[in-house]
Amino acid sequence: MSQHARDHFFPGVPSAAFVALASALALASSLLTTGPGRAAPADDAAAAAAKPAAAKCDRSKFRIILDVGHTKESYGAMSARYVPEFEFNLNLGRKIEERLKADGFAETYLMVTEGKARPSLMRRVAVANKRGADLFLSIHHDSVPGIYNESWEFEGKKRPFNDLFAGYSVFVSQQNAQYRESLRFAKLVGNAMASQDLQFARQYDQWFMGKFQRELLDHDAGVYRYDQLIVLKMTRMPAVLLESGSIINRDEEVVMASQAHKDKVSTAVTTAAAEYCDTRTAAPPQVSQPQAQPKTSQPKPRTLQAQPKPQAATRAAARKR
Numbered sequence: 001m002s003q004h005a006r007d008h009f010f011p012g013v014p015s016a017a018f019v020a021l022a023s024a025l026a027l028a029s030s031l032l033t034t035g036p037g038r039a040a041p042a043d044d045a046a047a048a049a050a051k052p053a054a055a056k057c058d059r060s061k062f063r064i065i066l067d068v069g070h071t072k073e074s075y076g077a078m079s080a081r082y083v084p085e086f087e088f089n090l091n092l093g094r095k096i097e098e099r100l101k102a103d104g105f106a107e108t109y110l111m112v113t114e115g116k117a118r119p120s121l122m123r124r125v126a127v128a129n130k131r132g133a134d135l136f137l138s139i140h141h142d143s144v145p146g147i148y149n150e151s152w153e154f155e156g157k158k159r160p161f162n163d164l165f166a167g168y169s170v171f172v173s174q175q176n177a178q179y180r181e182s183l184r185f186a187k188l189v190g191n192a193m194a195s196q197d198l199q200f201a202r203q204y205d206q207w208f209m210g211k212f213q214r215e216l217l218d219h220d221a222g223v224y225r226y227d228q229l230i231v232l233k234m235t236r237m238p239a240v241l242l243e244s245g246s247i248i249n250r251d252e253e254v255v256m257a258s259q260a261h262k263d264k265v266s267t268a269v270t271t272a273a274a275e276y277c278d279t280r281t282a283a284p285p286q287v288s289q290p291q292a293q294p295k296t297s298q299p300k301p302r303t304l305q306a307q308p309k310p311q312a313a314t315r316a317a318a319r320k321r
């Protein structure tokens with residue numbers, strides 16, 4: 001997510017108090033989450049038992065869009081060692097793409113966008129809705145609100161860091177036209193991450209997150225509700241955003257850059273996509289945009305004039321729910 005967006009939002013509250021509170025909560029969270037491995041969610045077994053054998057999907061035709069969060073120009077957060085989030089997102093996105101394709105998801109599309117933040121978000125939505133897909137997954141790495149940052153020296157320069165918060169998180173928007181399917185995929189992703197012995201970030205449902213406080217929708221999978229995210233609310237297919245971990249956390253940044261971690265996340269996403277694909281009901285949710293684009297000589301729109309249209313469509317769909 002954007003570092004800029006997270007700055008300047010706890011006016012008048014002493015940061016020491018916040019840090020003390022955050023420490024206490026982080027400790028409480030760690031106490032809650034350490035110990036013997038997390039038990040598999042009980043409903044996994046039930047879901048597996050209920051899985052209709054005939055529902056197996058054809059992976060070669062199942063379309064997944066992997067959205068690389070941010071752009072080179074508008075890079076998102078900055079890590080504790082001054083590496084832009086976009087680089088982490090791109091590296092992880094490539095790894096996930098490789099893994100999905102190796103496992104038969106040939107129609108996986110890695111979406112890399114250029115330019116400034118907001119136009120790039122609109123462009124992602126426009127491209128996704130035009131292509132159509134069965135799933136949309138946006139890949140990010142997390143940071144913390146600027147007020148929580150401490151300072152350290154790295155390569156001769158003072159850099160912000162925060163070692164209190166760590167973990168992945170999964171977000172869905174209830175404004176997505178296919179919210180239920182989004183949530184279903186989000187839970188599969190979160191549970192698959194947990195199965196890789198990864199912990200989710202506990203802080204998002206806490207009051208001290210201010211305007212970034214989110215409703216925790218699933219306490220096992222680490223799925224939070226984030227209605228306003230453009231790439232989640234305006235895409236017409238089930239859409240999920242994954243924060244792989246915190247790059248402002250000095251230890252976790254090193255983990256995020258490791259091959260081992262990228263392998264874990266790639267495995268988790270591929271497992272989740274396979275389960276989602278296999279457990280879709282007989283009448284799979286339709287991608288609202290027709291897929292076959294007529295091959296005419298009409299020039300492709302280079303800008304986003306059509307943008308208000310999908311938004312209106314999404315709102316209309318939301319009203320229908």
Ligand SMILES: [Zn+2]
Nearest residue numbers: 001069076140
């Ligand atoms: Zn981001």
